[in-house]
Amino acid sequence: MxxxxxxxxxxxxxxxxxxxQTKPTVQEKPKDILxxxxxxxxxxxxxxxxxxxxxxxxxxxxxxxxxxxxxxxxxxxxxxxxxxxINLQADSAKAAKGTPQQKIGDFWHAAMDSANIEAKGLTPLQPYFEKIEAITDTHTLMATMAYLHKIGVSPMLSLFVMQDEKNSEVNALYYWQSGLYLPEREYYLKKDNTSLKIIASYQQLITHFLTMSGVPADTAAIQAARILQLETSLAKVHRKREDLRDPYKNYHKMATTALYKLAPNLDMPQYLQALHAEKLDSIIIGQPEYYTALSNLIKSTPIDTWKALLRFRLIDQFSDALPNAYGVASFQFKKLLTGATERKPRWKxxxxxxxxxxxxxxxxxxxxxxxxxxxxxxxxxxxxxxxxxxxxxxxxxxxxxxxxxxxxxxxxxxxxxxxxxxxxxxDFSSLDITPDSYVQNLINGNAFWIRYNFNKLGKPVNRDxxxxxxxxxxxxxxxxxxxxxxxxxxxxxxxxxxxxxxxxxxxxxxxxxxxxxxxxxxxxxxxxxxxxxxxxxxxxxxxxxxxxxxxxxxxxxxxxxxxxxxxxxxxxxxxxxxxxxxxxxxxxxxxxxxxxxxxxxxxxxxxxxxxxxxxxxxxxxxxxxxxxxxxxxxxxxxxxxxxxxxxxxxxxxxxxxxxxxxxxxxxxxxxxxxxxxxxx
Known part of the structure; x- marks a missing residue:
């Protein structure tokens, strides 16, 4: 696309x-914009x-x-x-459950209720923290990754359903290189002053989020360094942007069982089952070398580092819906990429x-x-x-x-x-939106779109x-x-x-x-x-x-x-x-x-x-x-x-x-x- x-x-x-737009009065004559x-x-x-x-x-x-x-x-x-x-009108309408106005109004209400958001703190994420803390080995690690993937936190595996590029009448499951928090591999590899400053600030953001969520400061700093090292290893196997422009070189169709052999430590049968894609005979992988490298890192990287990474990515994913301190910290880092000096107001x-x-x-x-x-x-x-x-x-x-x-x-x-x-x-009828939890509404929205995408498997392509x-x-x-x-x-x-x-x-x-x-x-x-x-x-x-x-x-x-x-x-x-x-x-x-x-x-x-x-x-x-x-x-x-x-x-x-x-x-x-x- x-x-x-x-x-x-x-x-x-x-x-x-x-x-x-509103029609101007007779006296108005708009200037020639050109x-x-x-x-x-x-x-x-x-x-x-x-x-x-x-x-x-x-x-x-x-x-x-x-x-x-x-x-x-x-x-x-x-x-x-x-x-x-439209949102203000929907919020005041108190429309019937399930109507477009109800969903829009309740989403707005929950997101704008900053007092409620501050009072809840990290409580909405607590069940997911518990899942992460329960990880003991690579099997439970991959199970938790799949669990988080279903709510839009998919830090390592990029899976999505779209038309098979060589058979546009059929939907196929694609795997793409992923795993990086920064926008592009070059940020991890370049050594100019700007890139080094961004890397250092990123490490500080990880440390900050982990510390704010209850991780001891010394431990958070150590894990932030290890997370950065892990992502840098992945960046090195990422293909360059120009190399992604060749559709043939980024199209590798294979039996699903061949993927299991290519990346044995990813526990893909379990992962696909969690996403309701376990009956697939074949998949299309864009960059096989990425998944081989990821599989090796799953095994060689300490479990505690993976747990810290998942904790950071979970917080980051929903930082805008958490107490203000999280959103401010995220903005302070991202302004290094954008140059914006002020955070957008809450309503925007x-x-x-x-x-x-x-x-x-x-x-x-x-x-x-x-x-x-x-x-x-x-x-x-x-x-x-x-x-x-x-x-x-x-x-x-x-x-x-x-x-x-x-x-x-x-x-x-x-x-x-x-x-x-x-x-x-x-059809948004299965999307549940409530007036009292901004985080939960974002989780529900992410889960809705993951289901929507994976439900295309085995169904005719909708060209409309x-x-x-x-x-x-x-x-x-x-x-x-x-x-x-x-x-x-x-x-x-x-x-x-x-x-x-x-x-x-x-x-x-x-x-x-x-x-x-x-x-x-x-x-x-x-x-x-x-x-x-x-x-x-x-x-x-x-x-x-x-x-x-x-x-x-x-x-x-x-x-x-x-x-x-x-x-x-x-x-x-x-x-x-x-x-x-x-x-x-x-x-x-x-x-x-x-x-x-x-x-x-x-x-x-x-x-x-x-x-x-x-x-x-x-x-x-x-x-x-x-x-x-x-x-x-x-x-x-x-x-x-x-x-x-x-x-x-x-x-x-x-x-x-x-x-x-x-x-x-x-x-x-x-x-x-x-x-x-x-x-x-």
Whole structure:
């Protein structure tokens, strides 16, 4: 799955289509958002991102509670305010047990009752502490890990059910590398001052949580050091981000009994039985070497260290729902990764957790209030305009053979579009939410989703399912379903109704950065390896595949040269899919926009021509600036390049950009044609 947006951990949360906002009075005339915030001291041919967004950025510093600040945050905050109203209404409604309003209202009530949370202390976790303390050997260790896995605490084994990549009609159980608390293996292995500071602070957090929960301080400090040593051993066998991009090398289907031999100390028959997956004949493992290493460490690491690790991870998992001291300690550490200086207020934290537990349930109430059918049709039609532009572009490729072109077109027209919200909602009737225990509600929510995922085993694939909620400011392409999923929130421009947005802005903002981007994911370095039915199957002839890889390598080298901050550069291989999708989206949006009435009439708005507004509309989609800490973290962990490079990088390979903004060989944005990327 590929996502077009990334705002660190804020995947959930967005307002729906701006068409639903309160209609302004007759006297109000909204400013032109594209011309209002230009940085006219910067030439577009020198730094287009700064030219398009610099005016806004200079007037809008990053708030203390955020790691970045931009259009996504504005959309998310607008949405959070609407969700807050829904929650307050549900809390006061005292609705019947089992109704959406009851679950939402009681979740809110329990989470906002800070006095009750403080009074309970660690009591809600006591049964799980007792389970951990009862561990005596590897058998009881793995039994307890499985027990904790069922409530969302799965520190060592990453197991999940999804479509078999080589047979998309069947659900399969996948195993993936896991076990690390820090976001990426490089944090454990790098020796620069920033990484060493993060490691030291992480060790202090473990010590602090263990001590707060009753472990003697000396013992806690010793175990924290051992936990860090254990995780570092696992980090060394983790594959690098760029190595995870090859779907064939990360697909190892084997008999379940073969896994038992591969990792004998994991006691997998018992583990799978606990998750109700014991009848499986086969599994798919992404990185077998990780599970071999984990099996060895299960046996060689002292049981007391494992017990300390499970205790720490349990507390950490629910720290936001425990007394305030735990959440503060967690935030103090994580701000080293994000750069945020202030913790989000309780109501925002509550809503973000509620999104995780029952976001689609919230979505049902949300769309009743804020969805607009006219806007929905606009973006459904825009998908087809982009699809048609891609058809023409494929047909005109000079480097691809006719046989591969025909297969590409078959896949293109098989892509399913999902716009706005699902036709059928998920069933939350088995999710129990109470008004008196925030921790228990999170435990129940985690258990609900674990059951939901594992219940897919042995059942037909549901191709109508959504993996994002309607209010989410994000979108994705799912290669196994060959589908693009476009939640309504992704199209929002905060402060504007949809009908106030001209086509030039929309084709750049939504057509290029989202719709064209997601469709192109079906043909990026990973997505192109799946056929029209969503199967991992090579439909390319060898010569075309080699030509694609040669052209993609130009982009890898281009992005490898971009310096993010300090010594941190973009990883061109790890971000290749997103970079290809960005460039593809821009080209497709431009092709489609040229067919519109606005482009043909060529009337200016705000002193900008339609063509200029198209590129500025795309730039608006990446209006954002970040703390230095979050930039470093993004360079190490994220498949997406930072916002500035998602604009300037692909624009350097768009011929129309050179013409419209008169980019000359002496300009910083200029690339000679031989270094420009020519794929789709």
């Amino acid at each position: 590929h996502c077009s947006r990334n705002f660190f951990t804020l995947l959930a949360g967005a307002t729906l289509l701006a068409a639903c 011309s209002a915030d230009l940085d006219n001291t910067t030439r577009p041919s020198a730094d287009f991102f700064q030219y398009a967004n610099g005016g806004w950025i200079s007037k809008n510093p990053i708030p203390g509670e955020e790691s970045s600040w931009g259009i996504g945050n504005l959309v998310i905050n607008e949405n959070l305010k609407r969700l807050k109203v 934290r509550t809503l973000l957790h509620e999104e995780d537990v029952m976001g689609e349930l919230l979505g049902q109430l949300f769309v009743k209030e804020y969805f607009n059918a006219t806007a929905k049709k606009r973006y459904e039609d825009l998908v087809e305009a982009i699809r048609n532009a891609y058809k023409i572009r494929i047909q005109q490729l000079t480097w691809m053979s006719d046989s591969t072109k025909q297969k590409a077109l078959v896949k293109l027209f098989a892509i399913k579009k999902k716009v706005g919200y699902p036709d059928k909602w998920k 399912e959504w993996d994002m909620t309607p209010q989410t400011y994000n979108a994705y392409y799912n290669p196994s379903n060959n589908e693009i999923v476009l939640p309504a929130g992704i199209f929002t421009v905060p402060g504007y109704r949809d009908e106030q947005l001209d086509d030039a802005l929309v084709y750049g903002y939504a057509g290029a950065s989202t719709i064209g981007h997601e469709i192109t994911h079906g043909f990026d370095d990973q997505g192109r390896q799946f056929d029209e039915k969503g199967n991992l199957k090579n439909w390319w002839n060898k010569a075309d595949e080699e030509k694609f890889n040669t052209r993609a390598e130009v982009m890898v080298k281009q992005f490898n040269n971009f310096l993010v901050i300090d010594t941190f550069k973009i990883n061109g291989k790890a971000t290749l899919g997103e970079n290809i999708a960005d460039l593809g989206g821009i080209l497709l949006g431009w092709d489609a926009f040229q067919q519109t009435t606005q482009f043909k009439h060529n009337d200016s708005i705000g002193g900008l021509s339609p063509a200029q507004r198209y590129f500025l509309g795309y730039g608006l989609g990446w209006l954002q600036h970040n703390t230095n800490e979050s930039l470093r973290n993004q360079a190490l962990t994220d498949a997406h390049a930072p916002a500035k490079f998602r604009v300037n990088g692909p624009f350097q390979s768009v011929d129309a950009f050179y013409k419209i903004f008169n980019v000359q060989p002496t300009d910083k944005m200029y690339l000679p044609d031989s270094l420009r990327v020519h794929i789709w």
